[in-house]
Amino acid sequence: MLARQLAKVALQEDIGPGDITGQSLLSASAPATASIKFKQDGVLAGIQWAQLVLSELDPGAGVELLAQDGDRIREGTVVARARSTQQALVAAERTILNLLQRLCGIATLTARMAELCTGTRAMVLDTRKTTPGLRAFEKYAVRCGGGVNHRMGLYDEAMIKDNHLYISGLDLKEAVARIRRQKPDVYLTAEAESVEQARLAMEAGANVVMLDDFSMDEIRQAVEMRNQEKRFARVQLEISGGVNLSNIEQYAQTGVERISVGALTHSAAALDISMKVDRP
Missing domain, CATH: 3.90.1170.20 (Quinolinate phosphoribosyl transferase, N-terminal domain)
Structure with missing residues (x-):
């Protein structure tokens, strides 16, 4: 339709x-x-x-x-x-x-990025940075290229970002806890700006912790922290920000499960x- x-x-x-x-x-x-x-x-x-x-x-x-x-x-x-x-x-x-x-x-761009992640745990995901009115089509194209769709919109998953925390006055742990109380079964991603904040998000019960603009060193620290604690075994780690064809392979080799790339739909x-x- x-x-x-x-x-x-x-x-x-x-x-x-x-x-x-x-x-x-x-x-x-x-x-x-x-x-x-x-x-x-x-x-x-x-x-x-x-x-x-x-x-x-x-x-x-x-x-x-x-x-x-x-x-x-x-x-x-x-x-x-x-x-x-x-x-x-x-x-x-x-x-x-x-x-x-x-x-x-x-x-085609998605396929090139996905191929560079071959042999690692990492999936290539899109974002909401799509052409207005064309999101369903562009996300379908990502799947054709071997990528995975992130949430379709604000309605099918929860994602706590910095603006939510700045405006609400909550810290990350409090924000995760509030969403869990109101929507206990919702799939929840929490954006972290430091390794310590990533730990707080895992402890609070996030399904995915997005490592936003982390350095390569910080990513490795977050992966090691997650891998060392059994209680965090089901938490997936996602890289976001600054990913391109020249560095995605290096990011994929850090051990994260998810790499989200806005360029798939806004710059292809x-x-x-x-x-x-x-x-x-």
Whole structure:
């Protein structure tokens, strides 16, 4: 339902009252075909979007999928072939590619980061730093790339951050305890700004302790502290802040279970993908 609504909004944004050029030069009934091709190596995500968009303009349109979401695609590979009317095919091209290129870019960056964590305990997670209205799509792309979704929003997990403590006047241990009283079964992450604060969060009952902007030395201290005490065995440690392709492998080797990367959804470059109409 959300995808279909997005398709309607995106097409209205682009076509408005009508495609002036297409309606003047192209047939509204004559058939045409087009190929969707990767112009660089990457990971496929969101290919069903092509069918959704085309079917809004032409209910009789069809898309033959030649690859599946999550597939690693080589440059020059055709991943789908579309069939519709001349007008619909050309009018839909940009709307199809805009989201497809973005989702494939996210999936590709995620896959690169996940591969760098191979052989460690670390999972690569996204954040809430997503494009407004596109969160479900962008988080889906993260999964296609082998990443793991963090909470979808403020409603499905609790996360205590510095602003909560500054405004409420509570310390971290008190904040964890209050949430546990009100929502005893909620999954809870507590952000820590020091190794001692991380210990307090573990003692208070947090499921995850986020080590925010910790140095490599501080991360290792927190991991060692957690590993040495059996009562903390179920607590997962998460790194957040400043993670990129050049350092994620080093972070993963510290022994943490989770590495959250905002760049997956706010900074991934769009993948180069084309949709070319086949010449008669």
